[in-house]
Structure formats: structure tokens, C-alpha cells
Amino acid sequence: MASTFFAPSEYSDGDLSIRAYRPGDGAALQRATLASYEHLRPWMPWATNDYSIEQAEAVCRRAHANYLLNDDFTLSIWLGGELAGGSGFHLREGPLASRNAQIGMWISAAYAGQGLGSRALAALLAWGFSDWPWERLTWHCDTRNVASARVAEKNGLTREGTLRADRFGVDGQRRDTHIYAILRDEWLQRQGA
Numbered sequence: 231m232a233s234t235f236f237a238p239s240e241y242s243d244g245d246l247s248i249r250a251y252r253p254g255d256g257a258a259l260q261r262a263t264l265a266s267y268e269h270l271r272p273w274m275p276w277a278t279n280d281y282s283i284e285q286a287e288a289v290c291r292r293a294h295a296n297y298l299l300n301d302d303f304t305l306s307i308w309l310g311g312e313l314a315g316g317s318g319f320h321l322r323e324g325p326l327a328s329r330n331a332q333i334g335m336w337i338s339a340a341y342a343g344q345g346l347g348s349r350a351l352a353a354l355l356a357w358g359f360s361d362w363p364w365e366r367l368t369w370h371c372d373t374r375n376v377a378s379a380r381v382a383e384k385n386g387l388t389r390e391g392t393l394r395a396d397r398f399g400v401d402g403q404r405r406d407t408h409i410y411a412i413l414r415d416e417w418l419q420r421q422g423a
């Protein structure tokens with residue numbers, strides 16, 4: 231399947247656009263993540279306050295290449311033409327043929343707490359269960375990350391369990407992880423209801 235699967239590259243709904251990163255996105259990525267450092271730092275291990283445009287551009291190009299190769303599907307979230315966050319259908323739960331993907335997300339500080347994360351996840355489910363082959367989409371969050379858990383719950387994902395002390399948090403302490411998931415049939419039924 232992998233060799234003949236051509237991943238959809240963009241989803242739009244009004245002023246919201248979710249798409250693969252492209253060469254040239256580095257400046258926008260650098261600006262959004264540097265301005266969001268304090269907001270992202272507690273939850274995202276990759277957050278840094280020392281990030282050049284060239285480094286950000288390299289990240290965008292690598293993401294673009296991986297996307298074309300079906301190795302991983304990192305996405306950018308744009309609102310009214312501004313980079314407002316990042317996401318992805320990540321192949322962390324099996325290869326593409328398993329039809330499982332894990333959705334990750336960050337919303338920039340400028341847009342956080344205004345409903346965008348919830349809206350973006352709704353869009354990712356609509357896109358993921360229509361144009362993509364996903365049968366099961368998951369969302370992992372630190373049990374202390376109330377906003378992240380709410381985004382999942384508001385979108386109808388089921389908390390399937392909690393992994394205990396499964397990884398190191400950004401603070402170096404072991405942390406617990408809630409696993410949320412939604413199945414294609416479940417999502418389709420909810421649309422019909």
C-alpha cells in the first residue's frame with residue numbers, strides 16, 4: 231500500500247487550513263515557536279528558545295520529504311494565513327498498512343485557549359476519516375495536561391487507559407500518559423446522529 235498511497239496534502243475549512251509543511255515555511259515556524267516557548271516548554275520536549283530560521287527551515291524540509299515518502303505525516307495549522315500551530319498523523323502505532331495513526335498537536339501561544347485546538351482536532355478527524363485510510367486515531371497526553379485532555383474529550387475520543395510512569399516528562403520526572411482513541415465507525419456514526 232505504501233508505494234501507491236499519495237497522501238492528501240491540505241484540508242481547508244473557512245479561515246482554517248491544515249497542510250503539509252513546505253520548503254519556505256521555516257521563518258513562520260521559527261517565529262511561532264520562539265514566541266510560544268514558555269507556553270510549549272512544559273509539554274513539548276522539542277521546544278527551545280534558541281532556534282534559527284535555518285534550523286526551522288531544515289525541520290520543514292525534512293517533514294516535507296518524510297510526508298512524500300509516507301514515512302510520517304507532520305502537519306502545520308494556519309489561521310488566516312498565519313502559522314498558528316502544528317499537528318500530524320504520526321505513524322507511531324504501526325505502519326501505514328495498520329491504518330492507525332497518532333495525532334499530535336501544538337497551538338501557538340497567540341492562538342491558544344481560544345478554541346483553535348478543539349476546532350483543529352475536529353477538522354483532523356473529518357479529514358482523517360474521509361480522505362485518509364485511518365481506521366483508528368489516537369491522542370496521547372500527559373495526565374497533567376488539562377487542556378489537551380479536554381480537546382480530546384470534546385471531540386468524542388474515548389480514554390482507553392492510562393500508562394503509568396511510561397516516560398520522562400520535560401522536567402525529567404517520570405510521568406503518566408492518558409491514551410485517547412476514536413474509531414472510523416464510531417466517528418461516522420456520530421456524524422449521522
Ligand SMILES: CC(C)(COP(=O)(O)OP(=O)(O)OC[C@H]1O[C@@H](n2cnc3c(N)ncnc32)[C@H](O)[C@@H]1OP(=O)(O)O)[C@@H](O)C(=O)NCCC(=O)NCCS
Nearest residue numbers: 273335336337342343344345346347348371376377378380
Ligand atoms: C493543548 C492545546 C493543543 C489545546 O489547544 P487550545 O487551542 O489551547 O485549546 P482550546 O482553546 O480548544 O480549549 C480546549 C479546552 O481546554 C481548556 N483549556 C484551554 N487552555 C487551558 C489551560 N491552560 N488550562 C486548563 N484548561 C484549558 C478550554 O477551556 C477548553 O475546555 P472547555 O471547552 O471545557 O472550556 C494547546 O493549549 C497547546 O498547544 N498546548 C501546549 C502544547 C501541548 O500541550 N500540546 C498537546 C500535547 S498532547
